[in-house]
Amino acid sequence: MLKFRQISRIVGGLSLAFLVGCHSIYMPNAPATPMLREAGEVYVGGHFNAQGNISGNLALALTDNVGLVANASTVNTGANNNDYFRQWLAEGGIGYFTRIGKDQRQVFEVYMGYGIGNTKDFKQRASVMGYDLVEAREMDFDKIFVQFNYSSTRKKKINIFGDRKELNYGTAIRLSRVGMQKFAVDGVSVTGEENFFIEPLFFTRMQLVNGLQLQYTNGFNIGLNKNEYLKAGNSVFTLGLVYTFGKK
Known part of the structure; x- marks a missing residue:
């Protein structure tokens, strides 16, 4: 069987391939992977x-x-770019969690x-005066998602710089339906699209201090519908910090 590190490297490579080869008007966010216990x-x-x-x-x-979860994200690639992309997204959900395994x-x-x-999403072309607009796309969208998380804490702590640190790793799989509520190209309303995405992600966390952890997340999305604009192509590849508190 492939080990978790091998799978993570494979997913990272696929993520880069999707990122380079495709472009979508929808960019997935990094979902919550809280590992709630009590x-x-x-x-x-x-x-x-x-x-x-x-x-x-x-x-x-x-x-x-x-448990309850809430996610928010913002993307801004900057105006001085051939592809000027801006997005905001907010979502919330409710779910069930439980501990499993012998230990x-x-x-x-x-x-x-x-x-x-x-x-x-503004397509631009470099010119002597800066950037000229080629095509402007804008959409309002909504999404419905179901997310499955599985995570584990390494039984033995790892030794880093003479200090023993806790290590966690896991997988999140999201099934999302994303639909355009409004869509315009160059200011003209266009028939909207919808798509169903499968979004597998892998994450690894390393303890910094009690409750605070460094998290690396990578993954990609698969679109089930063949659309012109709302399609798969943007990967999830992030570095972050997570903090858990309030245990009994």
């Missing part, structure tokens, strides 16, 4: 990448098995939720 826990996360994608996550364990080191979570967002 009532009263609060999870806060922040993630970023080189594409200008910044994501924030929040989760709260209402009981020992029921209770594994956590399984499932969440369902709804989100809304807006994208502006």
Whole structure:
């Protein structure tokens, strides 16, 4: 069987291939992977990448098995670029979590939720005066998602710079339906598109101090519909910090 590190490297390579080869008007966010264990826990996360994608996550364990999640993200590639891309997205959901395994080191979570967002995608061409607009696309969209998380805490801590650190790793699989509510090209309304995405992600966390962890996330998305604009192609490749507090 492939080890987790091998799978993560493969996914990272596929992510880069999707990023280079395709472009979509929709960019997925880094989802919440809170690894909730008991009532009263609060999870806060922040993630970023080189594409200008910044994501924030929040989760709260209402009981020992029921949790709430909220995600928000913003993307801004900057105006001085051939592809000027801006997007914001906000979503929330409710779900179930439980510990599994002999030592209770594994956590399984499932969440369902709804989100809304807006994208502006301007195709530009470099000129002696700067950048000329070639095509302007804008959409308002909504999404419905189901997300499955599986995560585990390494039994033995790792030794880094003479200090023993806890290591966690896991997988998140999102099934999302994204639909355009409004769509315009060069200011003219166009018939909207919808797509169904499968978004597998892998993440690894390393403890920095009690409750605070460094997280690396990578993954990609697969679109089931063949669309011109709303399609797969943008990967999730982020580095971030997560903080969990409020345990019993």
